[in-house]
Amino acid sequence: MRTSMVAAVAVLALPLLVPGSAQAAQRLAGAAPASGRCPSLTGLVLPNTTVTSASVVPASGATPPTCRVHATVTHPPTGDVVNIDVWLPAEGWNGRFQGVGGGGYEGGNPRSLAVPVQRGYAAASTDTGHPGGDGGFALDENGRLDWQLIRDFAYLGIHDMTVVGKAVTAAFYGRAARYSYWNGCSTGGRQGLSEAQRYPDDYDGILAAAPAINWSRFIPAEFWPQLVMSRTSNFLPQCKFAAFQAAAVEACDKVGDGVRDGVIGDPARCRFDPRTQIGRATPCGTITARDASVVARILAGPRSSTGEFLWYGLTPGSPFGALANTVTAGGRTRGAPFPIALTHLGTWVQRNPDWDWESTTYEQYDRLFAQSVRMYTRVIGTADPDLRAFQRSGGKVLIWHGQADQLIFPQGTVDYYERVVAAIGGTQRTEDFARLFLAPGVDHCAGGPGPQPADPLGALIGWVERGQAPGTLAGVVRDADGRIVRSRPICRYPEVAAYRGRGPVTEAASFVCRRSRS
Numbered sequence: 001m002r003t004s005m006v007a008a009v010a011v012l013a014l015p016l017l018v019p020g021s022a023q024a025a026q027r028l029a030g031a032a033p034a035s036g037r038c039p040s041l042t043g044l045v046l047p048n049t050t051v052t053s054a055s056v057v058p059a060s061g062a063t064p065p066t067c068r069v070h071a072t073v074t075h076p077p078t079g080d081v082v083n084i085d086v087w088l089p090a091e092g093w094n095g096r097f098q099g100v101g102g103g104g105y106e107g108g109n110p111r112s113l114a115v116p117v118q119r120g121y122a123a124a125s126t127d128t129g130h131p132g133g134d135g136g137f138a139l140d141e142n143g144r145l146d147w148q149l150i151r152d153f154a155y156l157g158i159h160d161m162t163v164v165g166k167a168v169t170a171a172f173y174g175r176a177a178r179y180s181y182w183n184g185c186s187t188g189g190r191q192g193l194s195e196a197q198r199y200p201d202d203y204d205g206i207l208a209a210a211p212a213i214n215w216s217r218f219i220p221a222e223f224w225p226q227l228v229m230s231r232t233s234n235f236l237p238q239c240k241f242a243a244f245q246a247a248a249v250e251a252c253d254k255v256g257d258g259v260r261d262g263v264i265g266d267p268a269r270c271r272f273d274p275r276t277q278i279g280r281a282t283p284c285g286t287i288t289a290r291d292a293s294v295v296a297r298i299l300a301g302p303r304s305s306t307g308e309f310l311w312y313g314l315t316p317g318s319p320f321g322a323l324a325n326t327v328t329a330g331g332r333t334r335g336a337p338f339p340i341a342l343t344h345l346g347t348w349v350q351r352n353p354d355w356d357w358e359s360t361t362y363e364q365y366d367r368l369f370a371q372s373v374r375m376y377t378r379v380i381g382t383a384d385p386d387l388r389a390f391q392r393s394g395g396k397v398l399i400w401h402g403q404a405d406q407l408i409f410p411q412g413t414v415d416y417y418e419r420v421v422a423a424i425g426g427t428q429r430t431e432d433f434a435r436l437f438l439a440p441g442v443d444h445c446a447g448g449p450g451p452q453p454a455d456p457l458g459a460l461i462g463w464v465e466r467g468q469a470p471g472t473l474a475g476v477v478r479d480a481d482g483r484i485v486r487s488r489p490i491c492r493y494p495e496v497a498a499y500r501g502r503g504p505v506t507e508a509a510s511f512v513c514r515r516s517r518s
Contacts, residue, residue, distance in 0.1 A: 037172060038067035038090070044171050049073050049164055061120045065090040068110075069284040073160040078148040082157045085110035086124045086168045087117045094120030095137060097169050097177035099162055099195075099203065101125075101188020103445075104340055106133035107157055108188075122177060124165030128157030135235045135343035136353060143351055147379075154380035155194045162195070162202045179464060180288045183457055184207035184407065185445040191400070194382045196397055200390035205464040206397040207457050210405055210445050214311075214383045214412045216376035220349075221304060221311035221409065222341035224302040225324035227365055228294055231360055236291055237284040237332040241320035244287075247280075248272040248316040256440070256516070257292055257488075258499040263441035265514055266496045267315040267403050268411075274299070284328075289438050301409070302369070305362040309398060310369055312411040319443065338407070349375065385419035389395070397434045398460045400453055400473065400490070402442025410438060414436045436493040437473050451475025451488040472513060489513055 041054035054069045067088040072081050087110070102108040107128025116123035127356040129152030130137035137153070140146045152160075162180075170176040182192040182203045195202050198270030212218070229235045249264060256266025264270055274292040281287075297303075298320070301313030314320065325336040337357060346355040349372050360368075377383065390397065401413045417436040424430045441450020454474040462468040470492070475487035486506045489497050491513035503510030 017405045022260045038069075038088075041067070041069055041168060044168065046071075046164060046167055048075065051168070053325075063114055064092055064117065067116055069172075071164050071168070073157075073164060075148065075152075075156070080129050080148045080152055082129045082152055084124060085113065085126070086115040086122065086159045086163050086165045088122045088169060088172045089120060092120050093122060093173060093313055095178040096121050097166055097180040097188065098123045099125075099165060099180070099182045099184075101158075101182070101184020101186075101191045102128070103186045103188060104133045105130075105135040105137075105153070105188070107153055107191075108161075108294070116183070121181075122165070122169040122173075122500075124161050124168075126157050126161035128153045128161075133342065136347055138348050139351060139353070145348075145351065150379060153199050154382075155191075158191045158195060159199050159202065159383045162199070179204045179461075181457065181460065181464075182206040182208070185211075187212050187383050189213070190215065190382045193397070193399075196387055196390040196395065197382065197384045200387075200393045200395060204395055205460045206395065208399045209453075209456070210396065210401050210408050211382075211399060211413060211416075212408055213349075213416055215383060216381045217311045217383075218409060218412050219341055219344045220365075220372045221302045221313075222323050222338050222407070223345055223365075224311075224313070225298045225320070226335045226337045226357065227302075227360060227362070228297045229324070229326070229335055229364060230360070231292060232290065234290050234294055235326045235335050236294060236324070237328050237333050238321060238326060239282050240283040240287060240291055241295070241324055243280060243282045243399055244274055244277060245317060245319060247274075247277050252316060253277070255355050256496045257511070258501075261449075261505065264315075264317040264403070265440050265498070267317060267440070268516060270316040272299075272316045302365075304366050312409040314406065314416070315403055315410055317441070318404045322444075344372065347374075360410070361503045368437065383416060383419075385416065385423040387420055388424065391424065395469050396460060396463045398437070398456060398463070398470065399435070400437040400439060400456055402439045402444065402446075402448060402450070404441050404448045404450060405444045408443045414438070414493065431469070432490075435470065437470075437476060437490050438493055438496075439473075440496070441491045449477075451477050451486060451490065453490055474508070477515045 038054050038056045042051045044051050051071045057068050059065045064322050069086040071084045094339045098116045100112045110125050113123045113317035119213040129149050137149050176200050180203045184192050189208035190213050192206040192208040193211050196206050251272045252264045252270035255269050274295040277287045278289050278292050299313045304308040323338050327336050345368050347353045401410045403410050421427050421498050423428045442448045454476045459470040472489040475488045476484045479485050487508040490498050494516050495513040496516050497511040498514045500510055500512055
């Protein structure tokens with residue numbers, strides 16, 4: 001159990017805050033503190049922290065009566081303000097604390113706390129020092145990089161939230177949480193792995209889905225599809241991209257899993273050649289050799305102007321619509337770059353939010369890519385594979401990534417995990433505390449035709465609290481009414497789910513996890 005010094009002090013300080021709190025401190029997990037205790041949390045004293053409000057919100061629907069606490073943290077003398085929200089169920093607390101992550105440039109949002117509270121968690125989120133999801137916060141009013149706000153977003157704000165969240169939890173319930181968990185996808189997944197890398201004692205278990213790690217490399221790589229189309233003067237309409245995606249699935253449908261189900265079971269072994277589609281008719285025109293060349297380069301991933309590998313590309317069968325987005329109007333098709341990549345290269349790297357991306361050359365892209373790596377790997381790269389301190393602390397980390405992710409390249413997560421294995425000293429040692437699961441056909445965080453992880457947080461809890469290391473994750477496909485219509489195991493990397501050759505292909509029992517042959 002990780003009980004921070006601040007949380008312990010918060011428990012010891014309770015008699016100064018609330019009359020009768022000594023008795024409350026002895027209550028068993030799950031018992032409800034008096035609702036009147038909530039407003040007194042504004043008297044909680046923590047370093048560089050102000051608890052600005054604390055009030056009970058009555059039960060609504062599935063959400064129990066909840067003590068909602070808002071606090072701010074600053075880092076003198078910079079003048080930054082990190083906003084933190086902590087929601088505490090006034091009844092039915094399960095004895096656990098959950099930190100909840102954000103997405104894109106958004107550090108987090110208190111709306112994401114409703115579900116954890118409904119499930120009995122004390123939960124916290126933070127804006128990491130800036131409002132909303134606009135990455136323009138990286139520049140101050142004078143057009144200079146605001147490194148304090150960048151650090152707040154990269155790692156510091158999440159640690160602040162964790163320390164404050166645990167302290168508020170301990171003060172409200174009269175005892176520290178028995179277990180602390182991180183739960184996040186995309187930026188939230190990166191935030192969780194940042195905690196494991198930088199603050200190994202913050203969490204007992206970290207669930208990191210589709211993690212936006214390798215930030216300084218994969219964000220510039222998200223711009224690659226637009227660069228290829230721009231430099232070849234060939235912005236493909238979306239219906240052509242849809243045709244290439246469908247063709248990739250058709251060509252590799254049985255790869256890995258051995259069944260034809262509209263999902264590529266092992267995209268790493270898919271050898272789809274876009275040139276096979278030359279001459280194919282689509283509603284927006286016939287596919288040309290130039291079109292096939294564009295798609296091939298997008299799938300291959302960014303290369304330097306002299307051909308060197310820079311980062312990974314989209315996996316075959318993934319949608320193209322996010323990173324290779326185009327808009328057709330008035331008979332002309334133009335590029336529509338993914339905003340996060342555009343902001344990173346313009347605002348963060350060049351300090352020029354209005355940069356002319358359409359005139360960027362391959363040579364200029366080389367320089368921008370290298371500049372991004374040089375400027376941001378240490379502060380927000382979140383690519384450090386040395387998790388030995390987290391391992392020694394007894395923590396567990398469960399990473400999963402959809403293999404049809406159209407925003408964050410799954411192979412980048414595989415690359416990171418393999419480097420963790422090397423740093424720890426082998427697969428067996430690594431799997432004692434860190435495991436990776438790849439979900440075929442699943443898009444970014446959710447969606448797509450593949451079976452979705454049904455309860456990865458539950459699997460993590462079983463590992464942390466009962467020592468039940470997950471061999472697989474349960475994957476399910478639901479219909480529009482929420483009924484499970486297909487199930488399949490999501491295997492531990494490097495294994496993939498393969499059909500046994502007997503039994504219904506819609507049932508998980510008909511599949512076995514085998515090592516990929518790629």
